Structures are given as structure tokens and as C-alpha cells.
Amino acid sequence: MAGIQGSVGIIHTELVSETSYSLSVIGWIGSLMIGLCTMSCIGMNLISFSSIMILRGYFLKMLPLAYGMCLAGVGVGMVSFPPFYVYLHVTFGLQGSFLIVSAICMNSVVFSGLTVPTRTQSQKKSMEKGLSLADLFDFSLFKSYTFVMFVTGHLIFNIAYAVPFTYLPIKGEETGFSEQSSALFITVLGAGSSVGRILFGWMSGKFPLIRKKAFLVVMVLSTLSLLPVSFTSSYSLIMVCSTIFGACAGIIHTEIPSFLIGLIGIDNLPNGLSVAYLQQGIGSLVGIPIAEAVCRRVGDNSAFVFTTVVCALVLVLFTLSLYLPERKPETPKVPHILPEVPKPEVFVVTMAETGPTAA
Incomplete structure (x- = not known):
């Protein structure tokens, strides 16, 4: 600051x-x-981080669905708030619009007061003894190579995720569509994100055994969804591709906390999720400059090819992190505690020694 x-x-x-x-x-x-x-x-x-932390205290089996419903508001905001902002600006002016939007954001304080605090035994013990720097930043998580691959894939995916928000409207205007028509690409992307988050969250809670495979299928769809945009001028096809990518990207962002719980445990979720959110901000920051540099060097149509290649790399990292076995520490050898007992002497008696004497 x-x-x-x-x-x-x-x-x-x-x-x-x-x-x-x-x-x-x-x-x-x-x-x-x-x-x-x-x-x-x-x-x-x-707000996003606190909401996810609150949900883990209320849900267990249906936690993916709860995450999907919680984060679905991102897509709803993409769809509904742009025309709402235009209405506020026309009706109340710039300062009035900021005042109304800030009042809407203040409702989060009201909703946070409705939650009942729930604390586990480990949280109660940590509150009694206080928090140290090691509790806030647990760098031992990076000793797990599966965790490192997973968060690296999440970072790279956010680099690709930032590209369509800039280049989809540019693609529409270059193709000959109006500015309002090109802006609808972002609208349908947000709508697909909301629907995808809720549906996949319900499916993850209902069928947990196929969640990993379904997640990788979604990752494949996100990899291939924007590739046709580079080679088409069809408005309807670009709309379909934008919707599919939005749904897949929303699912991927929603499932990050659930898979982090499986990799590092629910007690380490705050540390792992803080790393994931930090990478989300870094990816959004550097994604557009990297894509712009690629477009200047290769060509204008390479932005969506760049997104496809980056998502393919993310698919490989996610697959390895979810299916490679984690190395378990070797079991230490327990030394002998009891002293060795000497073996008893055994005497063998034959029948000739015990039988009657010969005549």
C-alpha cells in the first residue's frame, strides 16, 4: 500500500x-x-477467501456444491452488472453510481453477521496459544511435489484466463461486429461461468469418485474451446466458444479449494488457498502483457492459440499432480527393547535307551 x-x-x-x-x-x-x-x-x-473458509465449517459431503454456489456470483456479476452500471451512470451520475455500488458492497457486512462461528479443536488450541509466523506461512507445503505442480498449473492457467477478456471484444470488432455485439462475448462467458460452477459442484458432491476424471475432461474442453476463434468469423460460433470457455474456467476456479483439501488436508487449506489466490492475481497481472508480446511477434490471431497452448500445459500439470502418488516417509526402524532370552537346552531320548534290555 x-x-x-x-x-x-x-x-x-x-x-x-x-x-x-x-x-x-x-x-x-x-x-x-x-x-x-x-x-x-x-x-x-x-471476501472470497473468508467465504470459502466459512463454508468448510458447515459442509463436508456437499462442499463442492457449496463452493460452486458461493462463487457463482462472479459470473452473475459479469452478466447483470454492466447494464446496471450504465443505468446508474445515466440516472445518478458518476458520483451517485459510486455511492450506490459502495452501499451494495456493504451488504457483505450484514451477511457476514448471519454466520454462526464454528471452530474445530485444532482451531481452539491455536487460538489459545496464539499464531506464529510459521502458522500463517507454512512453507513446508512446498516440500510436496504434487502441491507444487498443482499451484504452478493454477498460476499458468490464470495467465491464459486473462486473455479472452481483452481479445474477445477485439476479435469481434476486427471481424466487423459492433461494440455492443462484441461485448456480449464477455456476457455469455460470465453466464457460462455461473452455470458451470453450480452444475459441476452438484456433480462433484453427488459422484465424488469421478470428480478427478470429470475435472480433467473440463480442462481438455477449456484447452480446445477457444482454438476455433482464431480461424472463424462466425458470430454464433464465437458465442458458443466463449460460453464453453467461461463454463470450464468457472469450474476450474471453483474446484481449486476442493482439490487442495485432497492434496494438503483441510487444516492446511488457508495456507494453500492463500498461495492460490496470490497466483491468481499474478496471472491476471502478467497474462495480458505476455499475450500482447506473443501477438506482436507471431501475429494478431495468435492470442487464442497462445491460450490453447498454455491450457494444454496446465492440463499436463494438473494430471500429474492429481494422479502421481505422493512419496511417503520411510518408517523408522524400531530397535529391540527386550533383551535376548537364551534358548533352552533340548535333550533327545531314543527308544533304545528307555526300552527293556535284550534277552
């Missing part, structure tokens, strides 16, 4: 010297940068 505020202060100074805008206008722009780009993103991730 301090580094970002310092950077904003430097930008303020540069804007004062290079532009004719007043200090109040430039200060308002700086407040927008801090409020929208920094604090809102931190708050959003805190």
Missing part, C-alpha cells in the same frame, strides 16, 4: 507540471486509483 501511494504521489506531481488541470481534479483521479484499483481489489479477495 505504501509503495502504491508513493507512486500515485509521483504521478500527481507529474500531472501538476504537465497538465492544466486543477489540483482538486488530479487529487480526485488519485483517489480513484487508490480506491478502485487497490482497496476494492483487496476487499474483494478478502
Whole structure:
């Protein structure tokens, strides 16, 4: 936060010297940068992380479905909030829109008050003795090669996940569609994400034995879904591809906590999930610059091919992490505790020695 505020202060100074805008206008722009780009993103991730942690105390068998329903709001927001923002901006202006949206976000405080706190025995003990730095950042998780491969795959997938949000509207406008029609690609992507999260969450809770295989099938679909977009100009086909990718991406993001529980245990979920969310932010940050560099070097149609190649690499990493056996520590040899007992002497008596004497 301090580094970002310092950077904003430097930008303020540069804007004062290079532009004719007043200090109040430039200060308002700086407040927008801090409020929208920094604090809102931190708050959003805190809400998502806390929601997942709360759900694990209430559900066990139907935990995947609970995660799907909890995170399905991301896709619903993609579909419903863009026209809602337009309506607010036209009706109440910019400042009124920000005020109403902030009031909507404050409802999370009300809903959080409705949850009853549940604590396990390990959580109660940790609260009694306090938390140390090792409890907050458990670096021993990286000793597991399956965990390392899984979170690496999650990082790479987020690099690919950021690409369609920028290049699908660009593809639509380059093909000849209007700006409003091209924006519908993101809308159907969000709709597919909501539906996919809930349906796959229900299926994971209902049929847990096929969850891994179904997850890998979804990963294959996400790999191939955007490849036709590079070679087509059909509006309906691009819509279908966007919907399939949105559904698959929503499923993958929703199932991350469930598979982390299987890899590292439910007690280590906060540490593992913090790593996953950190990678999600890093992937979203560097995904677009990497795709832009690839497009400039190879060609304009290579953005979706880049997404396909990256998702294929993620498929390999996820498959290895979910099916490779984890190395178990060797059982230590237990030394002999009891002293050795000497063997008893055995005497063999033959029949000739015990029978009657010969005549």
C-alpha cells in the first residue's frame, strides 16, 4: 500500500507540471486509483477467501456444491452488472453510481453477521496459544511435489484466463461486429461461468469418485474451446466458444479449494488457498502483457492459440499432480527393547535307551 501511494504521489506531481488541470481534479483521479484499483481489489479477495473458509465449517459431503454456489456470483456479476452500471451512470451520475455500488458492497457486512462461528479443536488450541509466523506461512507445503505442480498449473492457467477478456471484444470488432455485439462475448462467458460452477459442484458432491476424471475432461474442453476463434468469423460460433470457455474456467476456479483439501488436508487449506489466490492475481497481472508480446511477434490471431497452448500445459500439470502418488516417509526402524532370552537346552531320548534290555 505504501509503495502504491508513493507512486500515485509521483504521478500527481507529474500531472501538476504537465497538465492544466486543477489540483482538486488530479487529487480526485488519485483517489480513484487508490480506491478502485487497490482497496476494492483487496476487499474483494478478502471476501472470497473468508467465504470459502466459512463454508468448510458447515459442509463436508456437499462442499463442492457449496463452493460452486458461493462463487457463482462472479459470473452473475459479469452478466447483470454492466447494464446496471450504465443505468446508474445515466440516472445518478458518476458520483451517485459510486455511492450506490459502495452501499451494495456493504451488504457483505450484514451477511457476514448471519454466520454462526464454528471452530474445530485444532482451531481452539491455536487460538489459545496464539499464531506464529510459521502458522500463517507454512512453507513446508512446498516440500510436496504434487502441491507444487498443482499451484504452478493454477498460476499458468490464470495467465491464459486473462486473455479472452481483452481479445474477445477485439476479435469481434476486427471481424466487423459492433461494440455492443462484441461485448456480449464477455456476457455469455460470465453466464457460462455461473452455470458451470453450480452444475459441476452438484456433480462433484453427488459422484465424488469421478470428480478427478470429470475435472480433467473440463480442462481438455477449456484447452480446445477457444482454438476455433482464431480461424472463424462466425458470430454464433464465437458465442458458443466463449460460453464453453467461461463454463470450464468457472469450474476450474471453483474446484481449486476442493482439490487442495485432497492434496494438503483441510487444516492446511488457508495456507494453500492463500498461495492460490496470490497466483491468481499474478496471472491476471502478467497474462495480458505476455499475450500482447506473443501477438506482436507471431501475429494478431495468435492470442487464442497462445491460450490453447498454455491450457494444454496446465492440463499436463494438473494430471500429474492429481494422479502421481505422493512419496511417503520411510518408517523408522524400531530397535529391540527386550533383551535376548537364551534358548533352552533340548535333550533327545531314543527308544533304545528307555526300552527293556535284550534277552
